[in-house]
Amino acid sequence: xxxxxxxxxxxxxxxxxxxxxxxxxxxxxxxxxxxxxxxxxxxxxxxxxxxxxxxxxxxxxxxxxxxxxxxxxxxxxxxxxxxxxxxxxxxxxxxxxxxxxxxxxxxxxxxxxxxxxxxxxxxxxxxxxxxxxxxxxxxxxxxxxxxxxxxxxxxxxxxxxxxxxxxxxxxxxxxxxxxxxxxxxxxxxxxxxxxxxxxxxxxxxxxxxxxxxxxxxxxxxxxxxxxxxxxxxxxxxxxxxxxxxxxxxxxxxxxxxxxxxxxxxxxxxxxxxxxxxxxxxxxxxxxxxxxxxxxxxxxxxxxxxxxxxxxxxxxxxxxxxxxxxxxxxxxxxxxxxxxxxxxxxxxxxxxxxxxxxxxxxxxxxxxxxxxxxxxxxxxxxxxxxxxx
Amino acid sequence: xxxxxxxxxxxxxxxxxxxxxxxxxxxxxxxxxxxxxxxxxxxxxxxxxxxxxxxxxxxxxxxxxxxxxxxxxxxxxxxxxxxxxxxxxxxxxxxxxxxxxxxxxxxxxxxxxxxxxxxxxxxxxxxxxxxxxxxxxxxxxxxxxxxxxxxxxxxxxxxxxxxxxxxxxxxxxxxxxxxxxxxxxxxxxxxxxxxxxxxxxxxxxxxxxxxxxxxxxxxxxxxxxxxxxxxxxxxxxxxxxxxxxxxxxxxxxxxxxxxxxxxxxxxxxxxxxxxxxxxxxxxxxxxxxxxxxxxxxxxxxxxxxxxxxxxxxxxxxxxxxxxxxxxxxxxx
Numbered sequence: 001x002x003x004x005x006x007x008x009x010x011x012x013x014x015x016x017x018x019x020x021x022x023x024x025x026x027x028x029x030x031x032x033x034x035x036x037x038x039x040x041x042x043x044x045x046x047x048x049x050x051x052x053x054x055x056x057x058x059x060x061x062x063x064x065x066x067x068x069x070x071x072x073x074x075x076x077x078x079x080x081x082x083x084x085x086x087x088x089x090x091x092x093x094x095x096x097x098x099x100x101x102x103x104x105x106x107x108x109x110x111x112x113x114x115x116x117x118x119x120x121x122x123x124x125x126x127x128x129x130x131x132x133x134x135x136x137x138x139x140x141x142x143x144x145x146x147x148x149x150x151x152x153x154x155x156x157x158x159x160x161x162x163x164x165x166x167x168x169x170x171x172x173x174x175x176x177x178x179x180x181x182x183x184x185x186x187x188x189x190x191x192x193x194x195x196x197x198x199x200x201x202x203x204x205x206x207x208x209x210x211x212x213x214x215x216x217x218x219x220x221x222x223x224x225x226x227x228x229x230x231x232x233x234x235x236x237x238x239x240x241x242x243x244x245x246x247x248x249x250x251x252x253x254x255x256x257x258x259x260x261x262x263x264x265x266x267x268x269x270x271x272x273x274x275x276x277x278x279x280x281x282x283x284x285x286x287x288x289x290x291x292x293x294x295x296x297x298x299x300x301x302x303x304x305x306x307x308x309x310x311x312x313x314x315x316x317x318x319x320x321x322x323x324x325x326x327x328x329x330x331x332x333x334x335x336x337x338x339x340x341x342x343x344x345x346x347x348x349x350x351x352x353x354x355x356x357x358x359x360x361x362x363x364x365x366x367x368x369x370x371x372x373x374x375x376x377x378x379x380x381x382x383x384x385x386x387x388x
Numbered sequence: 389x390x391x392x393x394x395x396x397x398x399x400x401x402x403x404x405x406x407x408x409x410x411x412x413x414x415x416x417x418x419x420x421x422x423x424x425x426x427x428x429x430x431x432x433x434x435x436x437x438x439x440x441x442x443x444x445x446x447x448x449x450x451x452x453x454x455x456x457x458x459x460x461x462x463x464x465x466x467x468x469x470x471x472x473x474x475x476x477x478x479x480x481x482x483x484x485x486x487x488x489x490x491x492x493x494x495x496x497x498x499x500x501x502x503x504x505x506x507x508x509x510x511x512x513x514x515x516x517x518x519x520x521x522x523x524x525x526x527x528x529x530x531x532x533x534x535x536x537x538x539x540x541x542x543x544x545x546x547x548x549x550x551x552x553x554x555x556x557x558x559x560x561x562x563x564x565x566x567x568x569x570x571x572x573x574x575x576x577x578x579x580x581x582x583x584x585x586x587x588x589x590x591x592x593x594x595x596x597x598x599x600x601x602x603x604x605x606x607x608x609x610x611x612x613x614x615x616x617x618x619x620x621x622x623x624x625x626x627x628x629x630x631x632x633x634x635x636x637x638x639x640x641x642x643x644x645x646x647x648x649x650x651x652x653x654x655x656x657x658x659x660x661x662x663x664x665x666x667x668x669x670x671x672x673x674x675x676x677x678x679x680x681x682x683x684x685x686x687x688x689x690x691x692x693x694x695x696x697x698x699x700x701x702x703x704x705x706x707x708x709x710x711x712x713x714x715x716x717x718x719x720x
Contacts, residue, residue: 010399013392013396014396014399014400014403014405017393017396017397017400018400018405021397021400021406021410021414024417026406026410026413026414026417027406027410031405031406033719034405035400035405038403038405045711047658047662049658049659049662049663050658050662050711053662053665053666053707054704054707054708057700057703057704057707058704060700061697061700061701061704064693064696064697064699064700065697067693067696068693068694068696068697071690071693071694110704209392212392275423278421278423280423283428284428287428306446307443307444307446307447307450308443308447309443310439310440310442310443310446311439311440311443311444311447312443313436313439313440313443314435314436314437314438314439314440314441314442314443315436315440316436317432317433317435317436317439318432318433318436318437318440320432321429321430321432321433321436321493322433322493324425324429324432325429325491325492325493328425328429332420333420333421333422334420334421334422334423335423335425336422336423336424336425337424337425337426337429338422338424338426339424339426340422340423340424340426341417341422342393342417342418342422
């Protein structure tokens with residue numbers, strides 16, 4: 001099923017490992033260079049900026065090919081052409097992906113453009129044919145995305161597959177009318193839970209690592225879906241949207257207590273579990289989940305005014321970080337504050353300066369708009385910007 | 389993942405690509421099962437500074453008439469003093485090369501102290517107008533303080549605040565989100581020229597600091613700002629009606645692209661290189677468009693549609709070559 005040469009895929013893993021070991025200071029630069037010369041690999045882009053650049057170029061190329069086809073098509077039989085044009089474009093995307101993979105492009109940006117373009121056009125094509133029947137669209141997009149993942153080992157396709165499969169579940173439940181909509185949170189929760197353990201089992205069973213990253217992505221997706229499925233905010237807003245029920249003051253949605261407990265227990269469980277099993281992805285999901293839970297509460301109850309909440313939140317977070325660092329600073333193994341020689345990423349630390357510039361950068365004087373409107377990072381720096 | 393990591397190291401060893409000693413060392417290190425929270429905890433510190441200072445900023449803004457001014461000012465001053473007291477106490481003093489604090493918390497205290505100082509001066513100016521009507525001065529003072537802190541404590545985040553302050557003094561907003569959806573440059577011609585001047589100034593400063601080897605790791609930040617400021621100013625002026633103006637900016641664009649092509653090789657910076665190419669590509673296309681805009685293509689516009697894919701394939705091949713060349717040179 002995999003279109004790429006397996007030897008090259010193996011080499012890619014070895015090369016990445018050599019890179020990691022070099023950065024960790026285990027092997028010398030000459031050794032790393034020698035390894036890179038010995039092992040031939042696929043053409044891929046590790047730099048995310050370059051990959052995005054090639055993705056955009058690929059999109060332009062894809063669009064221009066579609067445009068050229070349309071010039072032909074519209075001149076011959078306009079109505080019929082409009083019916084089938086998106087199928088044609090999807091085929092163009094597929095052919096492009098096939099050609100690029102034959103030339104050993106993998107995770108390069110160009111192939112991303114063609115694969116995702118094919119999936120998008122497949123969805124639009126089926127939407128045109130079925131006149132917007134959501135469940136069918138979701139089903140075929142999921143099928144297409146799964147195929148793309150299995151054949152080209154394309155991770156974004158796996159994400160599309162997860163989203164489309166979830167959408168299929170949702171729209172499928174809508175078919176059952178109001179009962180389906182009412183039990184939707186529980187169905188989604190069950191679905192996410194079952195698939196979490198299935199993918200986890202599969203990960204521990206696989207012998208070869210080609211599909212490892214995709215399974216890991218699906219596994220993490222299940223964690224996120226599980227949390228969101230019974231989050232109080234999501235359930236309440238969705239039930240208002242779908243069932244049209246209105247929550248009057250003094251009343252609450254059915255099973256409100258359960259959803260409240262769920263909203264707060266699940267992130268904590270994730271956090272504890274992540275620290276116990278040393279699972280970094282789960283750790284990050286738990287951070288985000290805790291953040292979203294706080295947002296959930298603030299969405300309905302203004303416990304504190306926003307400025308006090310921000311200031312106090314800052315102080316509390318600072319205290320947590322400070323004492324954790326103090327506790328972990330001297331530890332040499334297990335849970336520690338010392339940078340890991342192997343899995344150390346400081347991408348975020350590089351982005352830090354950029355975020356500071358965008359939230360606290362100073363603006364020139366004479367501004368008609370109040371600088372305070374920029375949400376959380378309100379203060380816009382040096383002085384005279386406040387002179388209105 | 390650990391399962392496969394062990395295997396890969398083993399495979400490298402089997403292929404005789406790493407020595408036995410190295411393999412043993414790697415194995416021993418992995419056996420420690422290190423799970424480092426370094427990035428996460430630093431992120432927490434950073435978030436806490438952002439939350440706290442935003443909170444204080446809003447607090448002052450909302451209650452500007454209710455709480456006593458003196459109370460707010462003195463409270464701010466105390467917090468600032470505490471921040472800087474710890475920073476100065478633990479700093480190793482000014483150094484020309486890259487330094488860092490013993491304790492990571494201090495780096496974030498510098499940031500907090502600096503942002504609070506900016507708030508303090510802004511509030512002071514709003515309420516008591518110590519700088520009178522010289523609003524430029526009220527921007528310049530926090531800028532100078534930011535640059536001092538950035539150079540003394542070696543802090544990149546504070547440095548970016550300083551650069552945005554400098555640009556604000558000239559009359560520009562160079563916060564990333566404003567650069568992306570700016571309209572300032574269309575409004576006034578002079579602003580574009582001062583933007584280019586600011587960019588050139590930043591470049592000259594990097595050249596000078598290289599010569600006296602003063603905090604050379606800051607150069608990348610200065611160059612990044614310079615590239616974006618100059619390129620965006622030039623691109624938005626390429627659409628100008630006046631023939632003279634857009635030709636001037638086309639020349640500026642071309643020379644800045646040439647300079648940054650060299651600079652990205654010197655600094656071995658991929659991000660600089662990529663953005664240089666992107667701006668160059670946009671600029672070149674606009675230039676072509678401007679040249680052909682008076683030619684009448686209505687007879688052969690269909691041909692244009694068929695040429696377009698070929699044009700994109702051509703540019704893709706060119707970019708792949710450029711990137712490959714760059715990658716090859718910086719690894720050597």
